[in-house]
Amino acid sequence: MTEHNGHGYDAIFVGCGVIGLASAWRAARAGARVCVLERDRPAAGATGVAAGMLAPVGEASWGEESLLALNQESLRCWPDFAADLEADAESAIEFAVRGALHVAVDRDEAEELRRRYELHRSLGLDSEWLRGKDCRALEPGLATAIRGGAHVAGEASVDPRRLVAALLTALDQLRVEVGSGAEVVGAERDGEVWRVRTGDGGEHEARVLVLSAGCWSGQAGWVPEESRPPIRPVKGEILTLRGPADEPVCERIVAGERVYMVPRADGRLIVGATVEERGFDTTVTAGGVHELLREAYRLIPEIAELELAEAGAGPRPGTPDNAPLIGWSATEGLLIAAGHYRNGILQAPITADSVAALLAGEAPPVDLEPFSPLRFVGLRTEPALEA
Ligand code: GLY
8 A cells, every 4th residue: 555655644544334434535535645444345344234224313212312413414414425425436326315204003113103203393303293094195005004104204315335336436536545454453653643554464654543443443452442432233134125116115214113124216125124232243144034024024015025135234333322433532643433333324424524624623513522432431341242
């Protein structure tokens, strides 16, 4: 990997998921000299199995108002982010404001969904309660048993695979190198500079290191202990079904209590996702596939006619409070952008702009205080089952 003569990089990003890629792209676009190092290959973690749901209201939960505000702000950034990226990469990423319909099939689910809808209303979110027949008027493929739903017209989706491909192209256009198979095995601070060694024999220098290694961020041995974030892998299994593009089983994101479905323009339907505490295990299990198909079928029986095209599993980067870490760590020159749990694709634009601003010595576009890595200093966590 070539370095910029004499001074090394302004920043090296360690980790090549959507957060590392998007942040490196925004920083490079703003004039920073950056590179990205990746232990495996781009999008080898959560990004590679993400459904691409951009759904702040659907993800809203009690006591998580700061997280909701971040998610909403990032959704507001998405149209410009997508337009810039599509222009830079000259390729489409399928960003689409489809809307989402959260539905309940039985009485228990209806009670729970109604509580969620009341939460939406109390937070002033744009969510509309619909009776079962009104849900089916919007999405005729829904089961006749549907008792009601919350319609959130502003929610959106993107194709994460196209997104990653576009980010890699955009970085290439800016001559930013992305090193796959380059695991950071050592990093020492020497005055104002980090000296970084990778397992493939590479040596690099940078003013700042950005830890953007998703669920592996908590395992990074080169990160001083006081700054190592308490991030754990949370397994998600996900399916891709395929049907005719001109007869989709749904137009919107359709979500139930234990499943969500995200349609793609080419006729694919992404069905996600289990939530399992299994360490770094990414086995696709019969139980996981069964659960997803059973729950999807309860909402839209027609999915039984679709081809089962793919099944995958990946580790989400979970944090103790479900919120990401974005900002300076307790270690000088070490920035963290990791722990985006269920919302990495959604939060990519706001994280990337925040990281680019911090690297440039500017104020970030949002208050990052609730997401400061410093909130976890001193918190001890058990190691994950298997690294
Ligand atoms: N964003 C939804 C999930 O992580 O399953």
